[in-house]
Amino acid sequence: MNVLDALRARRSVRGFRSEPVPHETLRAIFAAAQCAPSWCNIQPWRVVVTSGEATQRLTRALCEAATTSPPSPDFAWPGEFPEPYNTHRRECGRALYTAMNVARTDAQGRHRAWMRNYEAFDAPHVAIVSVDRRLGPYAFLDLGCWLQSLMLAAWEQGVACCAQASLSTHPSVLRAALAIPDDEGVVFGLAIGFEDAAVPANACRTGRADVDANVRFVG
Numbered sequence: 001m002n003v004l005d006a007l008r009a010r011r012s013v014r015g016f017r018s019e020p021v022p023h024e025t026l027r028a029i030f031a032a033a034q035c036a037p038s039w040c041n042i043q044p045w046r047v048v049v050t051s052g053e054a055t056q057r058l059t060r061a062l063c064e065a066a067t068t069s070p071p072s073p074d075f076a077w078p079g080e081f082p083e084p085y086n087t088h089r090r091e092c093g094r095a096l097y098t099a100m101n102v103a104r105t106d107a108q109g110r111h112r113a114w115m116r117n118y119e120a121f122d123a124p125h126v127a128i129v130s131v132d133r134r135l136g137p138y139a140f141l142d143l144g145c146w147l148q149s150l151m152l153a154a155w156e157q158g159v160a161c162c163a164q165a166s167l168s169t170h171p172s173v174l175r176a177a178l179a180i181p182d183d184e185g186v187v188f189g190l191a192i193g194f195e196d197a198a199v200p201a202n203a204c205r206t207g208r209a210d211v212d213a214n215v216r217f218v219g
Contacts, residue, residue, distance in 0.1 A: 001155070001156045003152065006152045006155050006156055007152065009155065010151055010152060010155045011205070011206075012161070012162045012163065013121070013160035013161065013162055013191075013195045013202055014096075014116065014121045014162055014191075014199065014201035014202060014204070015121050015122065015195070015196045015198075015199020015200075015201050015202050016121055016122050016123040016124065016160065016191065016193035016194060016195065016196055016199075017124075017193060017194045017195070017196045018122065018124060019124065019193075019194060020051055020052065020124040020125065020193070021124065021125060021159055021192065021193060021194065023051075025157055025159065026049065026051075026125065026159075026192075028153075028157070029150065029153045029154045029157055029159060030047070030049070030150065032149065032150075032153035033146055033149040033150035033153055035149065036142070036145045036146040036148075036149040036150075037142075037145050038142035038145065038146070039138055039139075039141070039142055042135070042139075042142065043142075044131050044132060044135055044139040044142050044143065045129055045131065045142070045143055045146045046129070046130045046131065046132075046180075046184055047127050047128070047129050047130075048127070048128045048178045048180065049125060049126070049127045049192075050125060050126045050127075050128075050178075051124065051125055052124070054177075055120070055123070055124060055125060055126050057177065058126055058173075058174075058177050058178070059118060059119050059120050059126065061173045061176075061177055062118040062119075062167065062170060062173055063115060063118045063119060065118075065170040065172075065173045066115065066118045066169070066170065067115075069170070071169035071170065072169070072170065072171070072172070073165075073168050073169050073171065073186070074133075074168065074171050074185035074186050074187070075168075075185055075187060077165065084213075088209075091206070091207070092206050095204050095205065095206050096201060096204045097110070097113065098204075099200055099201055099202075099203040099204035100113055100200045100201050100204075101200060113201075116201075117164055117166035117167070118166060118167070120162075120164070120167065120189070120191040121162060121191050121199075121201075122193075122196075123162075123191035123192055123193040124192075124193045125191075125192040125193055126167065126189055126190065126191060126192070127189060127190040127192060128167065128168075128174050128178060128180065128186060128189045129143065129147075129186070129187050129188050129189065129190070130180055130184035130185055130186045130187060131143060131184060131185055131187055132183060132184055132185075133183055133184065133185045134183070140187070143187060147163060147188075147190075150190075151163070154192065158194070159192065159193070159194065160192070160193060160194065160195040161190050161191065161192050162190065162191045163188055163189075163190050164188060164189050164190065164191060165188050166189075167188065167189025167190075167191075168186045168187060168188050168189060171185075171186040174186055
């Protein structure tokens, strides 16, 4: 699979089979992502990857936290999404909940769908990504390059991912479970595994705006 094919085919997967990804495959994917560019080659991503019982303990702890305490992420989420970003966000949510056959009026179903985030969609592996707080916002650009590199490398190997801000909402749980130091801020997590095509959420497809909506060519 070439890079362009992977870019067009890759998507977020929200339902995984229970079988683990072989360790050598996982390691190869994360090793490939080490090639991602970063400012002055500082390579600021810090990652903890769980497997087996460690994944189950972590997701159980996150589910408990999500039902007993409010979110408290190390880095604040946007308070609102002005246009056109809110339209994109709403269209994404509509596509996902339609695929899951969950109506807007189905409060119980929507709550259950939200809690699936903290279960990492039954993925056998979870990656928690943090960054040295001293580096400031430019380090997030490097994390974005690394994340895309990782997801494309995984897709090429037949391994699916879902990048999740929700997995960062209770950093105290993550620090206790994974020994993440206080001077690192947790930015996001990823669910990683083999796609379960029978999960309704995996029928979701989202569109993209035409390039002219985002890019101006001058000269």
